[in-house]
Amino acid sequence: MSEDDQLIAELEIQNLTPEEQQNVLNGLRLEIGEALVEGFTEAQLVEYQAIIDDDHEVINAWLVANVPDYKSTIAYQQLAEGYDLDPEKVSPDKVYAYMAWVEKNSPELAETVARVKAKIKENIDSYK
């Protein structure tokens, strides 16, 4: 089951149209992002922005400093697979860093995600 499918099941929004489901899921991501951003310093946000904007220097430096053996991780190797065939050449370094950075910089990640999910689900249930 894909991540989206799992979230759809978790939030019990199978009855919505695919478009509505995507809006709910993006709303969930937005709210989680909003909640996590509150805990970041301006400098952290600047760094993250640089990572997602494909600033290779920042990405490389962050990875070297924080996950020196990132190229040996399963996650990185999975992301690097098929790179040759990707016409847009989305960098696995960036995708890896975008996830690993959040993991490293969010001490209350699980609690925050759970709290936002519960809130969204409560909102959805109230409309049923």
Next chain:
Amino acid sequence: MSEQEPPFTNSTESPHEELNELELIYKELEQLDKQQAILNERRAQKIAEIRRNEAFGKYDQHVPNKDEDTHQSYLNQRPSNGVLRDGEGFRAAASGQYASESSYVAQNGTAQEHYDTLNGIENTSFEAPKFDSLSLTQLAKEAAQANRVNDIAGVDEIRAIAEHAITERITRPGYETKDADAEQKAELTRFDDMVEWLSEQHDEVAEPSEEAMAPTPESPAAQEVTTEDTEEAVVDSEEAPVVTPDTPAATVLTAADSPVSTPRLLHENGASPTTIPSAHPLSITVPSTHSEPQSKQNPDTIVVQERTTNPADAEYIPMDYDSNQRVLMDGKDVFIEAYSVDAQGHKTYKLGTGEYVDESAVEITYFSDLESESAPTTEADVEKRTLTERTKAWFGKNKESHKEKFRPSYWNARWSGLKYRVMNHGVTEEMSDLEVDKKRNGNRRKIIIGAAAIGVLAIGAGIFAVSEMTENFNPDSSTASESPDVSNTDGGGTGATETPEVPEAPEIPPVETGPIDPGFTPTQGEGGYQLLGGLGIDPSKWDGIEQQLKDLSPSEFYLMDDGHYGINYPNRPLSAPVRAVIDSVR
């Protein structure tokens, strides 16, 4: 003052032309009269029809008596009606004739409730299956389920739907067949076989024993079969010989020759117990019992045997079965007893618990080498293996959706389309273009952070798990599929142009293994001066090394408004290279 024009002088038509126009109008009126007459006639017919139907009670409203709005409440007040239990049997109260148990139970609820009652299942979230949308394999399961509870009407209904589906498939435009009738008959026979086999299987393997669930030294092959170490044999159900204990490799079975009533299980010669559907015209791959060195086995291989088919079955194979695979299913250690493949190639697994699971609903990873020599021996090893498999499986399913968020097309479509209102969260009409861009970019960043958070949470520590294949994985390889260069890529959605090659990462001094001086862990709000002061170093030396530190480890420092560099991460030790530079100015 201008001259007044006489009325109608603007007409340029001759009297002859005016006459023609009048004739046309009259003709039109005549036609309309005819149409009106026809409609009046129809109206009269309809009124007559309604009155006739009314006279015969067609539109009568049937209002239930008070407190009789369900069949059961109706029966409660009429004990002489309905089906009643009579000892072990059931009888119609009014006629005294024998009735089915399903008729008795159906009075009290839905057919599903009937099944659940019989099986002692509490099923509070049941939704009636939409048979029309099910594949033939799924229909067979439903029919088998109905069969087991003697719901003959249910079996007939499902079979009719299956027959209809087969007919539709065979008769659809563009489908070529030499003999549609024969093909339909053959497929329906396969369907019936499948239902029968599934019904019997449930009876045979109602409760898997402990022995069946756990691998034993006596049956090592039961869980360890890969395409590499398995010699496979294509078995034709009508021609192949029966297996004997002497059969060394390919275990071969034919239903036609079998002295054992089918279905049956193969356990001879230590073979993986393989269940063969009765009288099934399929070719089946049966695993060899040869024990080739397990080192050949790739732990990453998903161990599902290749199925082979007769050409006649190439388009639609009702089912084939593999047996007894121990796997991780959504992280849980479960036992797959068998699987079927429907016409669309979708697999459905039958678990040792008797449950059925569609492959699309779960993440499955095989660890058939768990019992091999190279298998982990400690709990930690098993946990690590589990983490590895989970991480691989997760990325296999979700990496594209995460990569997608770095493709420019993704964001362009969402920002421009009103339907993606979340992307425009907080954007108002009063905002300038600059403000709108800023808002959208902020939303984009939050959504990306949220997506990353959900992802890393799903794989947990898997994001940092190091591959066991590290020795074979050369990160500096020129093969981009394994280790692509991060340069010249743009997926940030910013429309940024290509960027130059990424500079080589700075050399990192060896990390010392001893404890880190607590002074190297900045506290909240602490800057470079305070940090050096805390370490007993002249704070002014910060000005001399801050640029070097930033260059060395850009992520750990940021440029402040006053032009100096601040420290990014409070409560986290500075990296070893940074500490080395600071130590050098002591």
